[in-house]
Amino acid sequence: MSDQWIFLNGEFVRKEDAKISVYDHGFLYGDGIFEGIRVYNGNIFRMKEHMDRLYESGRSILLNMPYSQKELTELVIKTVEKNGLRDAYIRLVVSRGPGDLGLDPYKCPNANVVIIVEPLAIFPKQLYETGIDIVTVPTRRNRPDVLSPKVKSLNYLNNILVKIEAHLANVSEALMLNDQGYVAEGSADNVFIYKKGKLLTPPGYIGALEGITRNAIIDIAKELGYDVAEEPFTRHDVYTAEEVFLTGTAAEVIAVVKVDGRVIGDGVPGEHTSHLLKQFRKKVIEEGEKVNLPDENLHVS
Ligand code: PMP
Structure with missing residues (x-):
């Protein structure tokens, strides 16, 4: 079992248990948004700029964010702390969530929120x-x-x-x-x-x-x-x-x-x-x- 903790819709789960529905519109249609953020020596670089960009992306595509920007910022910090990594790459994904097989995002009331924190795969x-x-x-x-x-x-x-x-x-x-x-x-x-x-x-x-x-x-x-x-x-x-x-x-x-x-x-x-x-x-x-x-x-x- 891996030691990596993933934040998934309100709880921390092990990597192996971090699963979402195949009806998620992020999976079916690429309907969602994301950020890639970096932690350097225990400091999250330009966190506010990344979160601003995420929330602007969300506003632009009318994606209902289940957390306020402040709450999600704190959750990102908590996920880094939970994984205990001083140097890491953070992937923050908010997808439209599960719906039916049609395109209609109004049938997806619950966005999926995923925060992955991984050790950096440094460029050679x-x-x-x-x-x-x-x-x-x-x-x-x-x-x-x-x-x-x-x-x-x-x-x-x-x-x-x-x-x-x-x-x-x-x-x-x-x-x-x-x-x-x-x-x-x-x-x-x-x-x-x-x-x-x-x-x-x-x-x-x-x-x-x-x-x-x-x-x-x-x-x-x-x-x-x-x-x-x-x-x-x-x-x-x-x-x-x-x-x-x-x-x-x-x-x-x-x-x-x-x-x-x-x-x-x-x-x-x-x-x-x-x-x-x-x-x-x-x-x-x-x-x-x-x-x-x-x-x-x-x-x-
Ligand atoms: N352009 C595209 C299309 C990207 O996906 C990225 C990576 N996020 C960048 C530019 C570089 O952006 P950033 O410096 O915020 O990582």
């Missing part, structure tokens, strides 16, 4: 040293007026198709463009380019999720005096950038050294990317929502 250290190769793919980003990428919904097929195309091209990640050909984001991360003293990332309206890591990097870059802007750019700008990097809760900041066969800069992680990663890692252990953990070295799983 070597990738931070070498950087990664990526490609752009034919799959376009959902248009914001169709299914807004700002809603962090359980419907990730758009992103999954991108991941499949990345695999088919023998790389681990890919960039998607929006319907006008502007660069939007990766399958599960945001993109930045650095060129001629300017740091750019696509604005939300292009079709990028407003990533918490992305926003933290914008803050850090501003504090460091970078000329940083949210501005649309094309593949040409990526190919000719001096540095390219991706950001996300799991990946943090990862250098991209080749895009569609074009070597970026010198083909190794650039000084600005490395500097921003260093500053980011400094920030994550300094700030955050404190979790009460009894013992510095206690790791349950």
Whole structure:
């Protein structure tokens, strides 16, 4: 039996016992929302921003949240404490809940709330040293007026198709463009380019999720005096950038050294990317929502 405790609809259950109905509309239709959050040294990074994004997603799709934002925030903290992990990845899922086989969400009165806390599957250290190769793919980003990428919904097929195309091209990640050909984001991360003293990332309206890591990097870059802007750019700008990097809760900041066969800069992680990663890692252990953990070295799983 695993030592991992899952929060499921009001109680803590063992991983093996954490089960929900096959009539759940999250399962049947991808009807629901989620967040991926990270705990660094007993501090939950940008907890409020993650919870704000979750509740905004819920409001946007008229999902009845069974807990207030404050209550759910406390439940997330409790789940981290229950699992006794100082460094962890939190997956918070709120699905529409069980209904019948029709689409109608009004027949799903009880949302399912799941909080999973796991030890971090850290990205291989070597990738931070070498950087990664990526490609752009034919799959376009959902248009914001169709299914807004700002809603962090359980419907990730758009992103999954991108991941499949990345695999088919023998790389681990890919960039998607929006319907006008502007660069939007990766399958599960945001993109930045650095060129001629300017740091750019696509604005939300292009079709990028407003990533918490992305926003933290914008803050850090501003504090460091970078000329940083949210501005649309094309593949040409990526190919000719001096540095390219991706950001996300799991990946943090990862250098991209080749895009569609074009070597970026010198083909190794650039000084600005490395500097921003260093500053980011400094920030994550300094700030955050404190979790009460009894013992510095206690790791349950
Ligand atoms: N874009 C998409 C589509 C994502 O799924 C994620 C991961 N949540 C990101 C960007 C990065 O966002 P964050 O920094 O909040 O993890």
